[in-house]
Amino acid sequence: MLDTIRNAQDHEILQIEYTPSGQISSIRPSINLQLAPLNVSYDTFGRQKRVSWGATRTHDFTYDSRNRLLASTVGPVGNLLARKYAYHKEDEYPTVVQLPSGEKFRWRYDRAGDGIQVSALKTPSNEIHSFKSIGAILQKDDANVINVRSTLHQGNAGIGGFVAAFDSKNELVTFTTPDRAYRLTIERDPQGGVLKINADGKEISFKHEESSTSINGGELFFKKIMNQGPVTVAIKENRNRDKASAYFALGYDDLFRPTTVQVNIDGVAIESLVFGYDEATGLVNKVKNFQLLRDAGTKRIIGETMILESNHNQERSLTQQKLIVANNKVLEAQYFYDVAGRIEAVQWTVAGMKRPLERRTYNINGQLAQLIVDERDEHRWNLHYDLDGRLKALNNAKILLGPGGVIKKLEDEEFKVDMNGWVSSVGETVYTHNVYGHLTRVQKENSQKWVEYEYDDKSRIIVRRSEDGRVKQFYYARPDKEFLVTHFTDSFNPDTVYVIHYTAEDEPFAFEGGGSRFTLIRNTDSSVRFVFNDHGNMVRELIHSPTGETVLDTNPTLWLPIGFHGHFDDSETGIVFVRENSILRPLHAKTGRFMSTTPSVTSGHIDVYNPELESDLFRYTPKNSQLVPTHVDEWFKLAGIELPNLVPALRILDGNLASNNDWNDVSRLCESRQSHVFSAAMCAMRPNVRHFQQFLSVESSKIQPPFVNTLHGVIARPVVYARSDSIGFLGIVVGPSEELRPRFADPIDAASREALALLLNGSRLVDSDNFGVYAERMPQVEIHVLKQTQMDDLTNYGIVSREATLSKLLNVTVDTDEITIMGENTKIVVHYQKNVTVCLAQRLASLTAKRSIRV
Structure with missing residues (x-):
């Protein structure tokens, strides 16, 4: 056939x-x-x-x-x-x-x-990761799931339990970190559209109208997206703290492809972005003044004074690049691959001068084992890995990792981490995060030096601010390529708007600003390697270590936000921002490890064929090009x-x-x-x-x-995560009404079913910030409910003592004004004739006492 x-x-x-x-x-x-x-x-x-x-x-x-x-x-x-x-x-x-x-x-x-x-x-290495999924009690939905993930190392305490709650449509409702210091809640309309996001007490609200959506980011930003049918025709944005503004108007052809983007930043009109398409293939063949041509394995980008030609083999791996400016060949590169299709060597020739061969070798697991950029010792690296496949040494610099891949030490430099495994400080540098795991601030102790990052509703960096008053604004003008930085400004050069141009594969090839235009040459790993101006002069060279550190930058004043592996790169703070599962994660450039986790850590789905990735919460894995x-x-x-x-x-x-x-x-x-x-x-x-x-x-x-x-x-x-054997959650699903009316989702023995129904009917759930899940080691679920009645007569259940067995699965303890029902991993406490305030106060006192005992 x-x-x-x-x-x-x-x-x-x-x-x-x-x-x-x-x-x-x-x-x-x-x-x-x-x-x-x-x-x-x-x-x-x-x-x-x-x-x-x-x-x-x-x-x-x-x-x-x-x-x-x-x-x-x-x-x-x-x-x-x-x-x-x-x-x-x-x-x-x-x-x-x-x-x-x-x-x-x-x-x-x-x-x-x-x-x-x-x-x-x-x-x-005998590290143990625990995965639990628990049927939850919530008032706003009729079927929910809580996922809990924690990490232990050889029986010792490791990372506590990340807790996420999902509604019946598997949409995230709430996420909390093990230390309970960070909390995310999401409110949706009946159609699943997001109405409000509360991240650590900071709200982003959404207002959906017939032809527009307004997004209010509080003191940070306000954005209005205007639609015409299925496409976005305009985006209006205000950055509130810096009084910055942007307006983008988009035009489309008959096939809904963007053809123009009119740009206005801070009230000043900027030259429009223009796109053209090949009628037969649909590929972008024009970006502003550049022509993008393709002929089988050859791609050419032709500008007013430059031609960048790239040749590929039959597997479409890059084999040769040439940059011609003003009829002069200013750069040539040849790429060589091993039998597995991995990049093995690169031969650079710049301005007619051949550079030393850039070489890479790999270990038996396919991980990078050696990188040699040139003959200088500071540009040669040997990489060593532990039993779990994690980097443990870079040359002679040893990296000590804790449970789940938490960074603990680099040579003699201590990394302080919190209960979540997130890096809070390195030496005199203090790092601040939010619930998404975003890095929001870098501060030098005993110094006035600091850098802040602000994010929008799509987890994109929109502002970088530092103590010297320098503010960099980043804009994303293309809704069809919503994560690409298209424009950025610098308050130290307020009259200039910089524009970055991309290919159809979202690869940056040029940027311009202030009347100057530059061509970007990237390595096969997408890292920016060279920058040339319109006269054919190499005006910037960059070399990155295997972990992302910028070890050579010949012209840092010619800055753009793209660097290591094509990610948002801030070499001044030593952080690379990597987009993973739609969230920007901070990568520590000296160790190549992520500094925090994201809510996706509790997604509930596990790839059992690649356990080395599932066991390492802080591992950075470059894109596989093979x-x-x-x-x-x-x-x-x-x-x-x-x-x-x-x-x-x-x-x-x-x-x-x-x-x-x-x-x-x-x-x-x-x-x-x-x-x-x-x-x-x-x-x-x-x-x-x-x-x-x-x-x-x-x-x-x-x-x-x-x-x-x-x-x-x-x-x-x-x-998926294993269901908890907790009878309290697994067996009961509670409806959305204010008064709890338990329904039993799974078969429970008759004695338990009758007793639980009688005890819980007519009670009210006491809401908690973490759904009652305490997962410092193994998940322990605690549910508190209120009843405005006299104590139930337990003789109806055959219980005549203060402590008794209700069934083969449940034990009951009777106190003066409460009854406690204990399952294997669940405790349900029924409070009688109390109010919510009293109940929460008693719970807080109990938790404080427990933590004091542990200390």
């Missing part, structure tokens, strides 16, 4: 070949594209045995008799990055994952209830076709169709994502793409588990 895909000019682009059972066996691009073909081979049971793309991208897989993945390897002869998986009896998920180095991670599962759920992870394209949407991009720019429905849906597996799953083509109107548009489009005859009907193998994507190491159905 064979499908042929053609473009608008009826030129053949791709051929997709299938096995008799409907699985893709090969994707063969047109010879004009100069792309290597993809080949997939299967065993007799229909399981992927080998996937190969070109000369360096080969993955092999083996399975056991139960069709479970036993091993995966990389390389032409299958001898690199070998990972092994072992299973317990009939479990479908691995209990042991062995890294190529031989170190083993061990998973523990909870097999009770529906399916398998993760309860714990033990690392090679993946093999196995989905048609990826092949469209490789062939130079930007499908969302050709099919309006895809752009309206934020390109969601062009995600993994969507083309493989017919049902998803008509899935409602944002509204039924746009879903109908998607379904109406289906007859126009019926040339995917076999592709739209292809199904996953009935033998290989459908939740395992062996090639990408991604689990389409991640394992």
Whole structure:
């Protein structure tokens, strides 16, 4: 079976070949594209045995008799990055994952209830991570889940429990940190739209109207987004503290693609951004005064005085770059790769002078082991890792890590961390965070030096402020590329607005301001390496350590916010801001470790095939550029076709169709994502793409588990946290009314069910800042309720003493004005004839007493 895909000019682009059972066996691009073909081979049971793309991208897989993945390897002869998986009896998920180095991670599962759920992870260094999910009692929803995650090390106290509550739609409601000093709450309307965000007492409110949305960030910012149909046509923003303002007006073509962005900053009109598109491919071919051209594996950016040419091999890895300014070749770079497709060496030639060969080597686990930039000792690094795969030394500088990957020490420099594992100070430098894990302030003790960062509702840095009165403002003018800094200003140069230009792949290639224009040359890891001016002079050179520290900057006054790995880089404070799960995380550039965590730490979904990532809360993992394209949407991009720019429905849906597996799953083509109107548009489009005859009907193998994507190491159905065995939460779901009327979600023995119902009916929940979850080691749930009645007569339940067993699962203790029901991990306290104030005061006194005893 064979499908042929053609473009608008009826030129053949791709051929997709299938096995008799409907699985893709090969994707063969047109010879004009100069792309290597993809080949997939299967065993007799229909399981992927080998996937190969070109000369360096080969993955092999083996399975056991139960069709479970036993091993995966990389390389032409299958001898690199070998990972092994072992299973317990009939479990479908691995209990042991062995890294190529031989170190083993061990998973523990909870097999009770529906399916398998993760309860714990033990690392090679004997660190234990605990995962718990608890059915919650809330008044505003009828079905909720609380996720709790904590870390122990060899039985000693480690990081306490991060607690997150989710509503019945799996939307985050509340998040609190182990020290309870940080708290996030989110209020939504019935349609799921955010109405209010309260982060550590600071509110951001949203007002949704028919054609606009207003966002009020209090003393920081106010923003109004105006829409026309499905697109944003204008953004108006005020930065309240600095009296700064911006206005962006957007124009679109008939396919909903942005063509112009009119810019006004602080009341001054700036030259508009202009975009053009190739009619056949949908790719951006014009950005302001630059032409962006593509011909198979060659890309060219042509400006008024410069040409930047990039050549790629058949796997689309960069092999050569040339920068020509005013007809003079001012830079040339050659890139070399190993048998696994990883960058191995770079040869730079700048202004006709050949630089020393820049070299990289990797260890058995595929981690960077050595980086040599030039012959100077300060530009050579050897990296050493511990049993869990964490960096423990950089050259001779030893890094001491605590539970969960918390930074404790770098050489003789102590890192102070709080109960959350967040870095609070290093030497004389003090760091302040908020509940998102954002870094908000860097302060030198016994000094007036400080730097502050302000964020908007999308976790973007909008202001950098320092003690010398210098203020840098950052603007994001493109709603379709909402995380790209397009403009920035500097109060020390108030008459200049700097503009950054990007390719279709969101790669910065130029920036300009004050009448000057500069070209950016980046390394294969996306770090900015050189900056050239319009005369062909190299005006800035940067070298970064493997962890992100800027060790060479020949012209720091020519500043832009993009540096290490293409992230927001502030070399003055030694912090790199990395966007992960939509939140900017601060990366300590000398250690390469994150300084804090985010609410996503309690997402509840776990990738059990990559335990080294799940066990390290503070690990930074650069983007993997050695993946093999196995989905048609990826092949469209490789062939130079930007499908969302050709099919309006895809752009309206934020390109969601062009995600993994969507083309493989017919049902998803008509899935409602944002509204039924746009879903109908998607379904109406289906007859126009019926040339995917076999592709739209292809199904996953009935033998290989459908939740395992062996090639990408991604689990389409991640394992969730184990349900707590706490009868208090697991067994009871309480409705949203003010008076509690318990309903039993899971089977409970008759004695427990009757007693709990009688005790809790008519009571009121005493709200708490952490839903009653105390998780300093193992999760301990404490629920307090009020009843304005006399004490219940416990003889009705067969209890005649002050302490008794209510059932095989519950114990009861009777006090003067309260009854305590104890489950394994839960305590429910029923208070009689009290008010909320009295109850909270008693709880506070109890907690204070407990903490005093621990101290």
